[in-house]
Amino acid sequence: SQTIHQWPATLVQPVGSPLSLECTVEGTSNPNLYWYRQAAGRGLQLLFYSVGIGQISSEVPQNLSASRPQDRQFILSSKKLLLSDSGFYLCAWSNPRVPRIYGYTFGSGTRLTVV
Amino acid sequence: ILNVEQSPQSLHVQEGDSTNFTCSFPSSNFYALHWYRWETAKSPEALFVMTLNGDEKKKGRISATLNTKEGYSYLYIKGSQPEDSATYLCAFTSTGGGNKLTFGTGTQLKVEL
Numbered sequence: 674s675q676t677i678h679q680w681p682a683t684l685v686q687p688v689g690s691p692l693s694l695e696c697t698v699e700g701t702s703n704p705n706l707y708w709y710r711q712a713a714g715r716g717l718q719l720l721f722y723s724v725g726i727g728q729i730s731s732e733v734p735q736n737l738s739a740s741r742p743q744d745r746q747f748i749l750s751s752k753k754l755l756l757s758d759s760g761f762y763l764c765a766w767s768n769p770r771v772p773r774i775y776g777y778t779f780g781s782g783t784r785l786t787v788v
Numbered sequence: 789i790l791n792v793e794q795s796p797q798s799l800h801v802q803e804g805d806s807t808n809f810t811c812s813f814p815s816s817n818f819y820a821l822h823w824y825r826w827e828t829a830k831s832p833e834a835l836f837v838m839t840l841n842g843d844e845k846k847k848g849r850i851s852a853t854l855n856t857k858e859g860y861s862y863l864y865i866k867g868s869q870p871e872d873s874a875t876y877l878c879a880f881t882s883t884g885g886g887n888k889l890t891f892g893t894g895t896q897l898k899v900e901l
Contacts, residue, residue, distance in 0.1 A: 677831075705887050716792070716893035717877065763832070767887045774820045774839055776879070777889060779831040 675700035679764045679780030686787055692737075692751040694783050696764030699745065704766040706747040707777065708739055712760040723747060724769065759787045792880045794892035801868050801899055808864045809895040811878030815859035822879040822889060823852055823863055832877060835863075868899040 679696045686692060698704050708720045719732045721739035729739050736755050740748045747764060761784050765777040793812045801807050813821060820839045826832040836845040841856040849866045865872055875896045879889040 707888075709891070714893075716794075717879075717891035719888060719890070722888060769887065773881055773887050774837045776820075776822045776834055776837055778834075781829075781831050 675766075675778065677764065677766055677778055677780045679783060681783060682781065683784045684786070686754050686785065688756055688787055689753045692749070692754050692758070692785070694749040694762055694764075694785075696747045696749075696780055697745055698766045701745070701766070701768060703744060703769065705769050706741065707765040707767075708747065708749050709763045709765065710760045711763070712757075717763065721749070754787045756787050759785055761785075792878060792890050792892040794876075794878055794895050796895060797893065798896040799898070801897070803869060803899055803901050805868050805899075806864065806866045807868055807897070808862050809876060809897075811861045811863070811892055813859050813861070813878070813880040813890075813892075814882070815857060817882040817884065818856045818859075819881040819883045821854055821856075821861050822881070823861070824877040824879065826875040826877055826894070827873075835876075863895075865897070868897075870899045870901060873897055873899045 676699045706723045709717045710720055711717050721729055721731055723729050723741045726741055737751050761782050763782045764780040767777050795810050820837055822837045823835040824832040825835050836852045838854040843854040845852050851864045854861045875894040877891055877894045879891045
């Protein structure tokens, strides 16, 4: 069966520090991968998605970047965090070989607080 | 930009009450509408996916309807229980939108004893 792992669960970082959040998927190959963020009082906003190794699409201009160094690994990074980067970050995957109605499977999320 | 709106933003009900909330989405280029349930400190969990106008889905005490012509979906919970407390998210997929889901802001439900 497929599983998705996301870590860390919580993170408190000072403004200006770097960030690295990692997400890995097991039990499948060539998944579509996604990073979402929920800022306070707002809905889930798609930040990045990837359909393959090294293929990253950015949905919104921001202080963050994403990389996919391996097929089932998706990393969210920042060189210098801003206060506005605080929020709840969710990684998700979908299977491109099944109909799109099957939606996503989510990781358990990372609560990032920038202080 | 696709706008998916949910109302109300939050809801407090008593145990045993029935409740419903709304998701509105663009009626053009519709492909699918998803409902997720998101409990604190857990992953969002898929409840329903609906694709056809007039679709109704049911899972225990929770049901959902879909109107693609006017661009809305209702989620109903019958006889709310404290364990129903969660944020309920709807998400829209458009034709030509690939696998991307556009989420609403969610309805936060709190069921009190």
